[in-house]
Amino acid sequence: MGAVNLETAPARLQVRNVSLRYPTPTGGTFVALDKVSLEVPDQQFAVIVGPSGCGKSSLLYLTAGLNEPTEGEIVVSGQRVTEPGPDRGMVFQGYTLFPWLTVRQNIEFGLKRRGMPPAQRQEVVDHYLDEVRLRPFADNFPKQLSGGMMQRVAIARALANDPQILLMDEPFGALDSQTRHQMQRLLLRVWEHAKKTVVFVTHDIDEAILLGDRVYVMGARPGRIRQIIDVPLARPRPEDVELAPEFIALKRQIVDLLHDDLHRIDP
Amino acid sequence: MGAVNLETAPARLQVRNVSLRYPTPTGGTFVALDKVSLEVPDQQFAVIVGPSGCGKSSLLYLTAGLNEPTEGEIVVSGQRVTEPGPDRGMVFQGYTLFPWLTVRQNIEFGLKRRGMPPAQRQEVVDHYLDEVRLRPFADNFPKQLSGGMMQRVAIARALANDPQILLMDEPFGALDSQTRHQMQRLLLRVWEHAKKTVVFVTHDIDEAILLGDRVYVMGARPGRIRQIIDVPLARPRPEDVELAPEFIALKRQIVDLLHDDLHRIDP
Amino acid sequence: MSSESRWLQRCLTPKAALPRQLVLGAAALSWLLMLGAWCALSYGGLVPAMFLPTPVDVVAAGWRLAEDGTLLEHIGASVEVVLVGFAVSSALAIPLGLFMGSFRLVQALLDPPVNFIRYLPVTSFVPLFILWIGIGLEQRVAVIIFGVFFQQLVMVSDVCRGVSKDLVNASYTLGCKRRDVLLHVLGPASLPGVLDTLRVTIGWAWTYLVVAELVAASSGLGYISLKAMRGLQVDVIFLAIAVIGLLGLLTDQVFRILRMKVCAWAQ
Amino acid sequence: MSSESRWLQRCLTPKAALPRQLVLGAAALSWLLMLGAWCALSYGGLVPAMFLPTPVDVVAAGWRLAEDGTLLEHIGASVEVVLVGFAVSSALAIPLGLFMGSFRLVQALLDPPVNFIRYLPVTSFVPLFILWIGIGLEQRVAVIIFGVFFQQLVMVSDVCRGVSKDLVNASYTLGCKRRDVLLHVLGPASLPGVLDTLRVTIGWAWTYLVVAELVAASSGLGYISLKAMRGLQVDVIFLAIAVIGLLGLLTDQVFRILRMKVCAWAQ
Amino acid sequence: GTLSIGHTTWVGYGPLFVARDLGYFKQAGLDVQLTTIEESSLYMAAMASGKLTGTASTIDEILKYRSPQFCFRSVLALDESAGGDGVVTANGINSIKDLKGKAVAVNEGSVSMFWLSYLLKQAGLGVKDIEVKNMTADDAASAFMAGRVPAAVTWEPNLTMVKQKKAGQVLVDSRKTPGVIVDVVALRCDVIDKQPADVKALVEGVNKAVAYMKAHPAESAKIIAKGVGGYLSKPEDVSEALKGVRFYDTAGSVGLMGQPGKPGPLKDVVSLANETWSVIQGKKFSVGYDDLVDTRFLKPAH
Numbered sequence A, B: 001m002g003a004v005n006l007e008t009a010p011a012r013l014q015v016r017n018v019s020l021r022y023p024t025p026t027g028g029t030f031v032a033l034d035k036v037s038l039e040v041p042d043q044q045f046a047v048i049v050g051p052s053g054c055g056k057s058s059l060l061y062l063t064a065g066l067n068e069p070t071e072g073e074i075v076v077s078g079q080r081v082t083e084p085g086p087d088r089g090m091v092f093q094g095y096t097l098f099p100w101l102t103v104r105q106n107i108e109f110g111l112k113r114r115g116m117p118p119a120q121r122q123e124v125v126d127h128y129l130d131e132v133r134l135r136p137f138a139d140n141f142p143k144q145l146s147g148g149m150m151q152r153v154a155i156a157r158a159l160a161n162d163p164q165i166l167l168m169d170e171p172f173g174a175l176d177s178q179t180r181h182q183m184q185r186l187l188l189r190v191w192e193h194a195k196k197t198v199v200f201v202t203h204d205i206d207e208a209i210l211l212g213d214r215v216y217v218m219g220a221r222p223g224r225i226r227q228i229i230d231v232p233l234a235r236p237r238p239e240d241v242e243l244a245p246e247f248i249a250l251k252r253q254i255v256d257l258l259h260d261d262l263h264r265i266d267p
Numbered sequence C, D: 001m002s003s004e005s006r007w008l009q010r011c012l013t014p015k016a017a018l019p020r021q022l023v024l025g026a027a028a029l030s031w032l033l034m035l036g037a038w039c040a041l042s043y044g045g046l047v048p049a050m051f052l053p054t055p056v057d058v059v060a061a062g063w064r065l066a067e068d069g070t071l072l073e074h075i076g077a078s079v080e081v082v083l084v085g086f087a088v089s090s091a092l093a094i095p096l097g098l099f100m101g102s103f104r105l106v107q108a109l110l111d112p113p114v115n116f117i118r119y120l121p122v123t124s125f126v127p128l129f130i131l132w133i134g135i136g137l138e139q140r141v142a143v144i145i146f147g148v149f150f151q152q153l154v155m156v157s158d159v160c161r162g163v164s165k166d167l168v169n170a171s172y173t174l175g176c177k178r179r180d181v182l183l184h185v186l187g188p189a190s191l192p193g194v195l196d197t198l199r200v201t202i203g204w205a206w207t208y209l210v211v212a213e214l215v216a217a218s219s220g221l222g223y224i225s226l227k228a229m230r231g232l233q234v235d236v237i238f239l240a241i242a243v244i245g246l247l248g249l250l251t252d253q254v255f256r257i258l259r260m261k262v263c264a265w266a267q
Numbered sequence E: 001g002t003l004s005i006g007h008t009t010w011v012g013y014g015p016l017f018v019a020r021d022l023g024y025f026k027q028a029g030l031d032v033q034l035t036t037i038e039e040s041s042l043y044m045a046a047m048a049s050g051k052l053t054g055t056a057s058t059i060d061e062i063l064k065y066r067s068p069q070f071c072f073r074s075v076l077a078l079d080e081s082a083g084g085d086g087v088v089t090a091n092g093i094n095s096i097k098d099l100k101g102k103a104v105a106v107n108e109g110s111v112s113m114f115w116l117s118y119l120l121k122q123a124g125l126g127v128k129d130i131e132v133k134n135m136t137a138d139d140a141a142s143a144f145m146a147g148r149v150p151a152a153v154t155w156e157p158n159l160t161m162v163k164q165k166k167a168g169q170v171l172v173d174s175r176k177t178p179g180v181i182v183d184v185v186a187l188r189c190d191v192i193d194k195q196p197a198d199v200k201a202l203v204e205g206v207n208k209a210v211a212y213m214k215a216h217p218a219e220s221a222k223i224i225a226k227g228v229g230g231y232l233s234k235p236e237d238v239s240e241a242l243k244g245v246r247f248y249d250t251a252g253s254v255g256l257m258g259q260p261g262k263p264g265p266l267k268d269v270v271s272l273a274n275e276t277w278s279v280i281q282g283k284k285f286s287v288g289y290d291d292l293v294d295t296r297f298l299k300p301a302h
């Protein structure tokens, strides 16, 4: 790994002037991200919202090292990102559990790759099975799980690897709203135990405010950060925080921001 | 069609004591719907919410005539439902546009089956293309559309047939929240013009209150109607109705109802 | 509506599922009809015995050959040829197919020759095989390999190419190296498709048996059918064909069951 | 990281896309390698000329036959056999396959014989076909039909069975009768898959040409290759095989292009 | 009337092409259609189903197919192989006796097998004494030249090729066994009964063609080259190949096949064939001479 140690770096994640351009079929270039910069301190829960196609997923993929920026650089824990690695765990929007492995084996996957001895592996897996309340389903295959359960396994699988940062790309996007609500609560609880730095992408403004310490609102064409909004709500956030006036005010602010984003996909 | 004319029937849709049982692989029976009754008057916008698996889709499919109840009967406009027909239009959760037809041809599909002459067809299609703001996309194929646009075509397609009742099964479930919000507004506008009876299934409580005249809250195992909640909000509902105290109170009521539904799918 | 007419209606309804007994009954009926047609044609004297043996003739031929143990010997010889050829072909095609499906460059290199060769007539290669390979078991095996290898290669590489890129990305973020991806992700993910491929292609392998045994075979089902042609012993020809067909069905079912057992995790 | 080593890395990365030029270059290289290997083996004298003709020999044989117009005649005769057989087979298999895929009962009735017959060796049927059908064009065509019909049937019915049930349901709610569903929904929806089936099976049809022309042809590529075996005219054998392969590739490409043109609406 | 005759690619059937192309059949009101089918089981199947009215083939070959249900008879002899068939062996196998225990590539159900078993019998051996490798005569030549088998029974042009490429020796050829490998034209019994005039025209046309071939060898070679094609598509090759066969005119046919009630020496070939196939096919063959040969149409030479 072409790692450049920058010991002095203060934040866990630094995105510095990152641009991403794709060649278009007609020979031009499409600017998916345009000079995006952001810094996420250790243990912060950062949320990115923005219209479809504004480059949210692209940014996470770059951070994960699954793609390379055309310009700029991304630094995680002082190391410049050049390739994917287990220090940056990711939970994807689609279901990406390995269907041929049981829940336990899925969570174990990264630990095995690392060569962790079986006894220790079992311990770690059991811990995260409990965290996501799936102990009774340890030996089920993914096809026997509901959508919410699958995403819980995906979260446990990413966390079991003890990453320095957890990247989540609309992990609850495909779930129904009740299940989604339960999952948000579960994620908050797990996060408070694990104390990880999280970058969470969502379309759902309620979700963004409920979960985040800070919300980055992006705009499309080209993908840019339009506004950074700190969420001053105290943690742990109560069950009915969504009905609190500060919450509603924040929501209105973000809704307005997104509404007057003129770059709509649909006319 | 084994139609029994019950001229005296007061409501547009009457679901009378309907039960639906599926045989299970182990030889038993699974009760998807248990003695469900409801009445939807003409031009009402009825919404059904409930946990996953409580039988919402099953109830719509029965109403559409795509399946037959094990017990009870469903009556639409005084006619007992025995098979599917164009008088009950339906919009599905998945994308069900015919991919080999353009937007225009999709909307025209039902009219053609009915043998409407081309000139008249064109007129109807143009009207609904305008209603869902898709005139510029009339000659596009579905694969060239975004998810929101596809569902708008599906709505136009169902309405063009001039059904007596419009059944909608989580039509916006797969859309991101901004697009979803636009779609809800569009649906309200179209509904106010078309003055149709609607039965709308959703998971999203905000959506239910925003759209509905009346919300049926269902419970699972067996699928039953647990509560009927009238929505007293005036129409047309303002942009920020979601932040209104009545709205929030209704939302809390429904959230609580669903929360203490002990029949959870996930533990 | 009476219950009989309802069943009739279901049978006439596109995509309607039918109860298991009805399906099994229809399958049995279909075998009976085939047997009946055969009896009618042969015993009814519509087709002279020289052109079409009676079922009893074929059974008698089978009995004759079974009595002196040669039938088993022929079956054994053919099974050896098919299984050895199929095993060698699969052992080469599966890894190579996985490489083709995984690496665009390997695919680009192999696609042209493979797509050309797989449309060549195996029969024409028999004299060339004699020149190049000889007349032993190797030659017969080579015919089977030539018949199935290229088809397998294309099918396996399609299967592997169809594995979701998300699974691969997920494995990277869990610490997989490039090498691991093939072994721990693409391989297991392709397994169900690979078994399906094997199932289809082993059926094809049987169809090449007669060509394989054109040369220097002294036993085998293809050999006896060729020999029976000289003298127009239609009963033996039928016997050989029927046994080949049954063995084909048998191996097909073996792979079907294997697929179900080994890939219980797949939907 | 240098740009060369980055390209090398991409080549070695599973599922990484490569630029078009590189892919085309690799394909060209692969043809060149094949030609080179052939030249090395034949001109290098590693394999005697009796067993392997030189490229020039094959071209000369082609020239010889082309000069007196017989090559074209042979090609014409073979094209007639293949195309007539393929057309008849497709004309039967496509509607029947659609019925099989649409109606569970038809499938249950046809599955057993089809699955049995499609594993039978065509070669063994040649004498039977002569007895039953004769030695004219019909017999040759029958061999082609026997070779592809059952495969087509299975593939088309799989395609039709794969059409989403939702599309069918949607069409019912738009006023389709059962009859309409086949014509207006299952048929068009199956079209891309049917064209793919035709593309693959026309390739197979070519491989049966030599078996088809075993009998009573006075011209045809299979016929000249059979005749060339007497006297070991390897150059003519190679020529015939190569022309068959090229015609196979050609028809394959025709269907590929047809698929793209006709089904531009499919993804 | 019309007679359709199936045959393989073999110079011995040349007279049929000569007679057809020179119009000898036409003159007698007969239309002869000649169809090439390289595999005997296939042209016999075609005759059985009535799609062909007859075949040109060796008499031992067709004997296997004769049954009460499938009635056909030979009406004339065309030629005998006189060097056209041969046994090729690797160095070190210098007599038929040396074949004992060796692998021999031979087409099991064909004239090659019949002839080999005749040769073995002459040498005091049987089919059981050798190891039969079943394949077509052409494949046998390939296998032999590729060094896969020490011996093979095959025919022209493979024999010449073996000599040219010095891939081995021709141990025996059919010159040594006159009257054993005999080509005849066989017709379905119902055709013989219904179209006696056509059969007569056939016999006479062939008789004339044989005479023409004797008188005009170069022209005949051209006609045959055009008609037979394949490896014989050049007249030179045909002339060369013609050296390996001896043609029968009607008198020759009579000499070989005899007259009604008076069987000729062909009777011995038929009994030998019955014997040979009984051993090889493991099933009793006892086809009577009169069931296989019909000499009514052969007029003794005046």
Ligand SMILES: Nc1ncnc2c1ncn2[C@@H]1O[C@H](COP(=O)(O)OP(=O)(O)OP(=O)(O)O)[C@@H](O)[C@H]1O
Residues within 6 Å of the ligand: A022, A023, A030, A032, A050, A051, A052, A053, A054, A055, A056, A057, A058, A059, B176
């Ligand atoms: N491989 C690619 N080639 C070309 N363009 C791409 C590619 N991947 C993404 N894009 C484009 O880049 C833009 C950003 O894509 P991205 O997936 O990051 O958006 P997003 O914000 O995650 O959208 P969504 O909310 O729909 O997930 C989109 O307009 C997309 O069309």
Ligand SMILES: Nc1ncnc2c1ncn2[C@@H]1O[C@H](COP(=O)(O)OP(=O)(O)OP(=O)(O)O)[C@@H](O)[C@H]1O
Residues within 6 Å of the ligand: A176, B022, B023, B030, B032, B050, B051, B052, B053, B054, B055, B056, B057, B058, B059
């Ligand atoms: N064909 C079937 N056979 C057996 N059980 C079925 C079948 N279809 C549905 N069910 C079961 O019936 C119950 C109700 O299903 P239904 O699809 O109506 O639920 P739903 O409320 O629409 O759920 P969701 O919110 O997930 O769409 C579920 O538990 C489901 O598993």
Ligand SMILES: [Mg+2]
Residues within 6 Å of the ligand: A056, A057, A058, A169
């Ligand atoms: Mg995204």
Ligand SMILES: [Mg+2]
Residues within 6 Å of the ligand: B056, B057, B058, B169
């Ligand atoms: Mg549902």
